[in-house]
Amino acid sequence: MSQRKGISLCDPQIGEGEKQALCRVIDSCWLTMGERVAEFETRFAEMHGRETAVAVNSCTAALHLALAAIGVGPGDEVLVPAMTFIATVNAVLYTGATPVLVDIESETRPHISLEHAQSLITPRTKAVVIMHYGGYLMDLDKWSDFCRQRGLVLVEDSAHALVTGRVGQVADVSAFSFFSNKNMTTAEGGMVMAKDPEVLNRAKCMRSHGMTHSTLERDRGRVFSYDVVELGQNYRMDELRASIGLVQLESIREWNERRLELTGLYREIVAEKMPEVVVPFENGHETSAHILPVILPESSDRAAIMAALRKEGIQSSIHYPPANKLSYHRERWFAGVSLPNTEEFAGRELTLPLHPGLSDSDVVAVLAELKKNL
Numbered sequence: 001m002s003q004r005k006g007i008s009l010c011d012p013q014i015g016e017g018e019k020q021a022l023c024r025v026i027d028s029c030w031l032t033m034g035e036r037v038a039e040f041e042t043r044f045a046e047m048h049g050r051e052t053a054v055a056v057n058s059c060t061a062a063l064h065l066a067l068a069a070i071g072v073g074p075g076d077e078v079l080v081p082a083m084t085f086i087a088t089v090n091a092v093l094y095t096g097a098t099p100v101l102v103d104i105e106s107e108t109r110p111h112i113s114l115e116h117a118q119s120l121i122t123p124r125t126k127a128v129v130i131m132h133y134g135g136y137l138m139d140l141d142k143w144s145d146f147c148r149q150r151g152l153v154l155v156e157d158s159a160h161a162l163v164t165g166r167v168g169q170v171a172d173v174s175a176f177s178f179f180s181n182k183n184m185t186t187a188e189g190g191m192v193m194a195k196d197p198e199v200l201n202r203a204k205c206m207r208s209h210g211m212t213h214s215t216l217e218r219d220r221g222r223v224f225s226y227d228v229v230e231l232g233q234n235y236r237m238d239e240l241r242a243s244i245g246l247v248q249l250e251s252i253r254e255w256n257e258r259r260l261e262l263t264g265l266y267r268e269i270v271a272e273k274m275p276e277v278v279v280p281f282e283n284g285h286e287t288s289a290h291i292l293p294v295i296l297p298e299s300s301d302r303a304a305i306m307a308a309l310r311k312e313g314i315q316s317s318i319h320y321p322p323a324n325k326l327s328y329h330r331e332r333w334f335a336g337v338s339l340p341n342t343e344e345f346a347g348r349e350l351t352l353p354l355h356p357g358l359s360d361s362d363v364v365a366v367l368a369e370l371k372k373n374l
């Protein structure tokens, strides 16, 4: 669907259905927080075995609300991965709590390590945020037991994984992303789900200034005024985005399947043609196949490989520069924090193109070019 030439890293699957949905919203003249937002919340929740959810304008907002709604605040510590997009860590900072970085298990399993997490627990630890790196699901039972036994809240940053396995069903609170490079998109957008209806209601209230009643309710004459019961934000989703989301939900399962198929092809060719390259996680690990990370041999020059791929019109990326290495975070929050596995992984990881619009021959072309430059 891309108008661009070459092989892009990710490509939103968007077309006629979304265009028509947008036109219908414009014709309806109700632009935000209306029936489409409500329908999107219900449908998304149902696809995750829940009754309802709270739609917001980003996953960053969803993470902030999730943490705020469970009562994380100043004086609390929250265990978070360093191998994640920085929004995961920032959400903790927004609440006034202290993020404590957890190292990954190993370079072939970039999930946070339970042993390391255990060693970081203090009487102030309130919650653990897990992130399904690349869409590869964390062991939800293991982490939910870990949290229950220690009285901690389990928060799930599910930006990479949706409509997959038991995502959204086990953690206490879950945050999803519909940014344009994710498995489905609303251009910008996010969703919060929670086990406890009271937590979800609190997130809903905080989404819109801590107000007790929405504009829609007032428009329908159910109530004539409102009260503000806590400090909220404006994290609302609009009808245009929700209408795109509803169209996207119709295809998400199919897109996830195609991503998985392409991942299988990548794994097969890498194993056969360049065994010195490692694809993290095993074949068969439950995943939404959000990205295709590989670990380059120690001797490879990653920057040179990325430049060579770019010359052939092939986009690549790095997921992620670790949180303890970014200037602001290193200087202000994580001075002296060293995470050997995370840093080793971050130094050698390369993300290759993966999206449902890729053909099998695109995968073959990407890997041929990679092999040439290893």
Ligand SMILES: *Cc1c(COP(=O)(O)O)cnc(C)c1O
Residues within 6 Å of the ligand: 057, 058, 059, 060, 061, 084, 085, 087, 088, 131, 157, 159, 160, 176, 177, 178, 179, 188, 189, 190
């Ligand atoms: C994309 C992403 C986010 C932030 O999502 P936005 O919707 O862009 O705010 C948070 N965490 C992870 C792991 C992500 O990949």
